[in-house]
Amino acid sequence: MILIECYCGSTKHFQVCCEPIIKGIQKATTADSLMRSRYSAYVLHQAGYLVATTHISTRKHHSKKDILEWAASNRWQNLEVLNTTKDTVEFKAYYLDSNGVNHIHHELSTFIFENGNWFYVDGEFF
Structure with a gap:
């Protein structure tokens, strides 16, 4: 097995960082670990995975088709976590759009811990 650095920017390998969470082998233990696994997703x-980890109260606003189109139309460059609290994560996700133009997705995401699982609720964009 070839070990690769995790996409989320941690110092861990993907195979022991986000992959087990995305595959359902492990649960995200914090809002930060869920957000990082969602970036990798x-x-x-x-x-x-992105739909499944979105809280049921806001899931109707996120279609699998739209998520897949947006994820696939961009080349994700890196993730910068700026600040975390128990239930929020502020981050910048750097990506190139389909025309090769650089963008920064700057968001303060809110999460909720419910029934033993973390879920993404919504985000404030900057």
Whole structure:
């Protein structure tokens, strides 16, 4: 097995960082670990995981088709986590769009811990 650095920018290998969470082998233990796994899921076009980890109260606003189209139409460059609290994560996700133009997705995401699982609720964009 070839070990690769995790897409989320941690110092861990993907195989022991985000991959077990995305595959359902492990649960995200914090809002930060869920957000990082969701970023990796965007890189890997894992729209099913992104829908499943969105809280039921806001899931209707996020279609699997739209998520997949947006994830696949961009080349994800890196993730910068700026600040975390128990239930929020502020981050910048750097990506190139389909025309090769650089963009920064700057968001303060809100998460909720419910029934033993972390879920993405919504985000404030800067």
